[in-house]
Amino acid sequence: MMQTYWKKGIANRRAVFELYFRQMPFGNGYAIFAGLQRVIEYVEQLKFSDSDIEYLRSTDQFDDGFLDYLKDFKFEGSINSAVEGDLVFNNEPIMQVDAPLLVGQLLETALLNIVNYQTLIATKAARIKSVVGDDPVLEFGTRRAQEMDAAVWGTRAAYIGGFDATSNVRAGKLFDIPISGTHAHALVQAYMSDYEAFKAYAESHYDCVFLVDTFDTIKSGVPSAIRVAKEMGDKINFQGVRIDSGDMAYISKRVREMLDEAGFTNAKIYASNDLDEKTIMNLKMQKAKIDVWGVGTKLITAYDQPALGAVYKLVSFENVTGEMVDTIKISSNAIKVSTPGKKQVWRITDLADGKSEGDYVTLADEDPRKQDSIFMFSPDYTYINKTIERFEARPILQHIYKDGKLVYNQPSLQQIKRSSATHLDLLWDEYKRDLNPQIYPVDLSQKCYDNKMMILHDMHDYVNHLKF
Numbered sequence: 499m500m501q502t503y504w505k506k507g508i509a510n511r512r513a514v515f516e517l518y519f520r521q522m523p524f525g526n527g528y529a530i531f532a533g534l535q536r537v538i539e540y541v542e543q544l545k546f547s548d549s550d551i552e553y554l555r556s557t558d559q560f561d562d563g564f565l566d567y568l569k570d571f572k573f574e575g576s577i578n579s580a581v582e583g584d585l586v587f588n589n590e591p592i593m594q595v596d597a598p599l600l601v602g603q604l605l606e607t608a609l610l611n612i613v614n615y616q617t618l619i620a621t622k623a624a625r626i627k628s629v630v631g632d633d634p635v636l637e638f639g640t641r642r643a644q645e646m647d648a649a650v651w652g653t654r655a656a657y658i659g660g661f662d663a664t665s666n667v668r669a670g671k672l673f674d675i676p677i678s679g680t681h682a683h684a685l686v687q688a689y690m691s692d693y694e695a696f697k698a699y700a701e702s703h704y705d706c707v708f709l710v711d712t713f714d715t716i717k718s719g720v721p722s723a724i725r726v727a728k729e730m731g732d733k734i735n736f737q738g739v740r741i742d743s744g745d746m747a748y749i750s751k752r753v754r755e756m757l758d759e760a761g762f763t764n765a766k767i768y769a770s771n772d773l774d775e776k777t778i779m780n781l782k783m784q785k786a787k788i789d790v791w792g793v794g795t796k797l798i799t800a801y802d803q804p805a806l807g808a809v810y811k812l813v814s815f816e817n818v819t820g821e822m823v824d825t826i827k828i829s830s831n832a833i834k835v836s837t838p839g840k841k842q843v844w845r846i847t848d849l850a851d852g853k854s855e856g857d858y859v860t861l862a863d864e865d866p867r868k869q870d871s872i873f874m875f876s877p878d879y880t881y882i883n884k885t886i887e888r889f890e891a892r893p894i895l896q897h898i899y900k901d902g903k904l905v906y907n908q909p910s911l912q913q914i915k916r917s918s919a920t921h922l923d924l925l926w927d928e929y930k931r932d933l934n935p936q937i938y939p940v941d942l943s944q945k946c947y948d949n950k951m952m953i954l955h956d957m958h959d960y961v962n963h964l965k966f
């Protein structure tokens with residue numbers, strides 16, 4: 499496509515692309531945006547090396563002139579985006595590229611790859627965090643992640659979404675995420691004895707969490723952990739034990755009794771084994787005595803919904819006379835009809851209660867802050883509407899790149915994580931429940947809606963009059 503644009507002389511025409519997803523992941527009431535840091539890293543290194551160009555030449559698909567042009571390629575144009583940790587919803591732009599057509603086109607797949615994955619994992623993490631409450635929850639997924647990059651960036655996204663620490667030490671180093679972990683069954687198997695293994699571990703570590711389920715949790719694992727903790731006394735910090743199999747409600751209660759009877763009332767019970775928000779909620783209902791949750795596979799692979807499904811669509815394009823013309827993608831499936839025009843998303847907060855009323859999608863030249871009231875209506879069911887009078891409108895898409903230059907000061911990961919929790923506080927609980935949440939309104943301004951309808955009718959007219 500880049501070669502076509504270049505050869506046909508439209509490569510430098512201004513094009514606006516927007517990235518959005520159509521359905522809320524996991525049936526959740528909100529999603530947590532993540533991926534911007536990696537998008538910036540990607541854009542910063544965007545160029546074609548000599549070996550890239552030689553490779554492209556070897557495919558015999560490209561003109562020499564086009565390949566010469568690629569030698570000096572660099573990102574130019576502007577990117578507006580939701581910022582990491584903010585809440586985002588379906589059918590609203592969460593990233594926007596306003597750039598020469600060829601540049602915007604090149605970014606499509608990379609941006610989708612990054613935002614689709616990281617937003618999905620941050621959202622899954624937030625769902626899990628919502629059921630663990632104040633208990634610590636640890637990211638344990640690296641061994642099951644879809645390769646190493648997913649493990650590291652997925653860990654970062656999970657941290658944004660509410661996880662407290664990770665067993666991925668590289669993610670700890672790269673992003674300053676707290677690291678935490680216990681030990682595996684192999685250590686116990688190497689000694690073929692719980693007691694010998696825990697003793698060896700205790701003699702080589704200060705902080706100790708013993709994995710007690712290798713042979714028999716109640717008969718061997720926990721008694722051995724207690725014995726080692728007593729023998730080592732102050733020489734170690736006996737943090738607790740981890741259970742990784744069996745009926746975790748029953749076993750955790752038994753383990754709690756044993757630890758308490760031995761005087762280790764502060765020792766914590768860690769649990770892992772295919773946990774997710776459903777199992778955790780269920781274990782809590784059963785009053786399982788679990789203090790710390792280790793979650794791996796089902797978080798890092800977004801097990802119950804492995805793709806967010808975000809798309810990247812051309813919404814406006816410069817015509818031959820230099821005017822911007824809004825574009826549409828039509829489908830017989832209503833949800834797949836794109837909304838034309840360069841847009842902005844405004845989070846509307848009712849000043850009376852400080853809670854979010856919904857998101858209001860306008861064309862980019864509209865500013866609801868200049869209005870006394872906003873008429874919000876559902877674009878699918880226009881009879882569902884409301885007028886808001888005392889409100890605050892916060893723009894969700896922020897300037898990240900302007901005319902090729904990075905203009906966004908990236909906050910620290912800690913700030914991002916905190917901002918995510920603050921944004922969630924502004925959402926009514928009805929949108930935050932795990933099961934069948936209320937649907938958060940994402941409404942189009944009248945101007946944006948009318949523009950869409952007009953273009954839709956024009957395109958239908960055009961198609962109906964085609965003759966071949």
Ligand SMILES: Nc1ncnc2c1ncn2[C@@H]1O[C@H](COP(=O)(O)OP(=O)(O)OP(=O)(O)O)[C@@H](O)[C@H]1O
Pocket residue numbers: 742743744745746747748770771772773777780781784
């Ligand atoms: N009391 C409980 N209520 C609901 N789910 C539980 C309870 N206890 C354990 N689970 C979950 O049930 C599943 C049990 O899986 P599975 O049978 O594979 O584990 P296991 O046999 O105990 O151990 P292993 O992983 O070694 O095979 C896990 O997802 C676990 O988190």
Ligand SMILES: O=P(O)(O)OC[C@H]1O[C@H](OP(=O)(O)OP(=O)(O)O)[C@H](O)[C@@H]1O
Pocket residue numbers: 638639641642682683742770771772773792793794795796
């Ligand atoms: O279950 P997850 O949520 O993915 O959490 C991580 C799992 O990884 C480890 O298991 P391991 O690879 O040793 O296999 P196991 O299932 O036999 O314990 C650990 O003991 C957890 O069970």
Ligand SMILES: O=C(O)c1cccnc1
Pocket residue numbers: 637638639641665678679680681682740770792794
């Ligand atoms: O530290 C742990 O106990 C751990 C880490 C990753 C996966 N499973 C367990």
